[in-house]
Amino acid sequence: MSVSTIELSVSTIEALDSLKIFPDEEYGKIIERLTTLFYEEQKLTSEEWSWIQKSEEEYNSGDTYSLEEVRQRLGDK
Numbered sequence: 006m007s008v009s010t011i012e013l014s015v016s017t018i019e020a021l022d023s024l025k026i027f028p029d030e031e032y033g034k035i036i037e038r039l040t041t042l043f044y045e046e047q048k049l050t051s052e053e054w055s056w057i058q059k060s061e062e063e064y065n066s067g068d069t070y071s072l073e074e075v076r077q078r079l080g081d082k
Contacts (some may be wrong), residue, residue, distance in 0.1 A: 013021075013032075021035050049057070063069065070078070 021032050024035050056077070073075075
């Protein structure tokens with residue numbers, strides 16, 4: 006594996022820090038994870054993207070249910 010040095014802004018470093026799964030996780034591993042997620046997202050169909058966007062809109066508008074509300078609606082107490 007080759008190693009490179011790159012220059013990152015403070016805001017990028019802070020963003021990467023917030024994405025760490027564990028405190029000592031290396032930035033390279035975080036970037037690998039983000040890259041994998043990016044390419045996986047590219048495989049979504051337009052229908053899947055539409056469903057995701059609708060879900061985000063519902064969440065942002067507060068049109069959601071708590072876990073307790075879902076349990077009550079499904080009759081699972």
